[in-house]
Every structure is written in C-alpha cells, then in structure tokens.
Amino acid sequence: MLSSPTRGTRPLPDGADLARSLHVRPGVGIAAHVMQGQGLKILRMRVDQPALILVDRGVKAIRTERGAGVEAVPGQAVVLGGHQTVDFTNSVPDGTHYEARWLLFDDALLADAHYLGLASQVASRDRPTASVQLLRRVPANLADAFERAGQALALGDKLPGAVVRLRVLEVMHWLLEDGIVLRSAPADPGVSIQLRALIAGRLDEAWPAGRVAAGMALSEATLRRRLAAEGTSLTDLLADARMATALTMLQATTQSVAQIALAVGYESPSRFAVRFRHRFGFAPTAVRGHDRAG
Numbered sequence: 001m002l003s004s005p006t007r008g009t010r011p012l013p014d015g016a017d018l019a020r021s022l023h024v025r026p027g028v029g030i031a032a033h034v035m036q037g038q039g040l041k042i043l044r045m046r047v048d049q050p051a052l053i054l055v056d057r058g059v060k061a062i063r064t065e066r067g068a069g070v071e072a073v074p075g076q077a078v079v080l081g082g083h084q085t086v087d088f089t090n091s092v093p094d095g096t097h098y099e100a101r102w103l104l105f106d107d108a109l110l111a112d113a114h115y116l117g118l119a120s121q122v123a124s125r126d127r128p129t130a131s132v133q134l135l136r137r138v139p140a141n142l143a144d145a146f147e148r149a150g151q152a153l154a155l156g157d158k159l160p161g162a163v164v165r166l167r168v169l170e171v172m173h174w175l176l177e178d179g180i181v182l183r184s185a186p187a188d189p190g191v192s193i194q195l196r197a198l199i200a201g202r203l204d205e206a207w208p209a210g211r212v213a214a215g216m217a218l219s220e221a222t223l224r225r226r227l228a229a230e231g232t233s234l235t236d237l238l239a240d241a242r243m244a245t246a247l248t249m250l251q252a253t254t255q256s257v258a259q260i261a262l263a264v265g266y267e268s269p270s271r272f273a274v275r276f277r278h279r280f281g282f283a284p285t286a287v288r289g290h291d292r293a294g
Helices: 113-123 140-158 161-177 191-199 209-215 220-229 234-252 257-263 269-280
Strands: 021-025 029-036 040-047 051-057 059-064 069-072 077-080 084-091 098-105 132-135
Touching: 021 140, 021 161, 021 234, 029 140, 029 234, 040 234, 040 269, 051 059, 051 140, 059 077, 059 098, 069 077, 069 132, 084 098, 098 140, 098 161, 113 161, 140 161, 191 209, 191 220, 191 234, 209 220, 220 234, 234 257, 234 269, 257 269
Parallel strands: none
Antiparallel strands: 021 029, 029 098, 040 084, 051 077, 051 098, 059 069, 059 084, 077 132
16 A cells, blocks of 8 residues: 555554543544554545644644645644545654644534634635645644643533533634634535445444445435445445544554454454555554554
8 A cells, every 4th residue: 555654763652551532522523632653654534524633742744635735743733624535644753652632523513503604704704715724823722722622522421512512612713713714514415425424433333235325315326326426436435434433543542453443343353454454554553653564
C-alpha cells in the first residue's frame, strides 16, 4: 500500500499508561485523544463529520482531495470539513510520540436552528468555507470551550444530554466568532454517505447486500448501480469503514488488537491484521509504537 510508517522514531509503551480516550455522544459529537508511538502516513481517510483538531505533540499535515493542505505544530489547531477524503501525515520530529485531541461535530448538532441562523450571516460575508483551515493561534476562549466540551463528552450519562449539547455548541459558536462555519451533510447526500451513516456504530455486524438495501429502501440492483456511479462498491465501502474505525480505535483507545478486530467485524485477529496492513501499509501494532510495518 501507499501508506507507510515514518522510520527512526522511538516506540511508545502500549497499555493503560497511555492517555488515549474516545467518547461518543450520538446526535452531539465525538471527543478523541489520539496518540501514536511513531510517525505514520495515512492515505485516503474518509472524514464524515467536521472536526476541530488540537495538536499537542508532533506535527500533523493534512492534504484534502481538492489539493488544499495545512501543517500544524503543537499549540496550533486545524478545522477540517466533513464529507471528504483526506491524507494525514502524523510525524514525530522529536523522536517521542504524536498526540492530538479531536472534537467531531454530529450533523444533528450542526442543524441547530440558532446556529444555522448565525452561520448564514457569517457565510453571507463572501467568505468561502474551506475544506481545511489552520488556526496558527488558538484563542483562549475557543481553547477553554474545547476543553469543556471534551470533558462533557467524557462524562457520558453523568451529565444531562442538553448540557453536553450546549458545551459542544459553544465550540461551534466560538469558531463562528473567527468566521469559521461548520457545514452539515448535503441536503441530498449520495448513497455512500447514507450507507456510512447506516452502518456507523454497528460494524461488528454482518451487512449483506439485502440487509443494506432494505435499510436504505432500495433494491439490491439499485444499490449496486448507485454505488458504482459514485465509484465504489458495497464490499469496498464496508472494508474501508471497518479499517478506518479500527485505526481510530488503535489511536484513541487502549483496547487490544483482538478486541478491536471483533469490534469491526473480524473474528480472526490475524485476518484483521492482514486486511489492515493491506489498507494502510503498516501493521496495527505500528500505531502504538511497535515497528513491525515491514
């Protein structure tokens, strides 16, 4: 594969001593604390939700399918638009590890009426929405709101849903103050986007064509035809969604490779490892600093 780990970096210990974390609140968003034990180049990653990424250690470079690119160093942030495919390069020039915090915004939250009203005013100032934007300086109010939102998502059911929602919305509004509008999915999304939404969070289940087609109120023939028109297939889309989720879990949880394999629909860890290497060009263990990428 085209992806390959960056050489010459010192492994990061694996296990509970890592501060990895991943917290999901349906209808609101996701907070993730990502760590990698070595530099990695990750190509053709699908990003379905807009994200705010704060880099804490190492360097993050992003190039979008439209050709836009940014590079963020510690203390800087990146705003990444949703529903696009991007290339990531996470490097560790100091030879230790890469670390960043992510906040992803659910489409349901992006549809908040008050936010949409204010966002339309910002958008009317003839400032096009970029697919990726670098924040060279993160304003204190935005940084504080980001921290509160992450904590609220981490607390899960210990906080009322309305409170968690407001804390993530606060981040969106501070971005608006900087002229940055986050966009939800298109009003008429393609079948690929709808399919990804259908299987999200249930990748451990089997998704034969009949089940997928029924879930999308399509015939199997129509499903195949529409996916082909978008340049993909059910097999490819399922495999890519499983591998992308597995990569995120390796970066942002302390679950074992075997547990992650099961979570994305592979009963055999060895089959999973082969498929993962085929997709990314490095072994699952390389994400956590064990250099077996070959």
